[in-house]
Amino acid sequence: MTFNFAALLTAVALIGAPAAAAPPTASPLVGEWTLDVATLPMPPDARPQRVALAFRDAPDGKWSTKVEIVDAKGTRLHSASTVALDGTPGRATGTYWVDVIAAKMPAPNVLVMQFVYEGIPRSTRVYSVSADGAVLTETEVYFRDGAPVLRTAHFTREKGKN
16 A cells, blocks of 8 residues: 555656746847957958847747847948747848848757848858857858858857846
8 A cells, every 4th residue: 555655646746747847948049249340251341330139038939139230331220020939931120131030949059040131031140159158159151142151250248138
């Protein structure tokens, strides 16, 4: 009888274990990031003055992204989107040259996004966060003159803005 009672308690505990398990941790991508413009492989006078990204979890398993760019001439551009992380295309708004985005997060610290503008693919970007959570690396893939181009840039986390 004692054995059966112990077995029953063990079974109940195991059934309840998933419900009592800790919720998954938020992606280390969540937060606000600023581009280290000096890392861009272009002449200094062509570099943007500032680029800021904000990544957020959104309801229903979606992902929210906001981008602010001050280009080399001081013109302000921005973009915002909230899309599913299953690769389903979603709308982007703003003045930056993107109106459709598809995104997937293959790991909590990796985000892959495809940008489209007026029906034409613009670029694919892979964002990954360093193990210490302080640096966001953006690898951009696009075509120029029929050849693929890869560009890497580094963002730093804005302190106190996660």
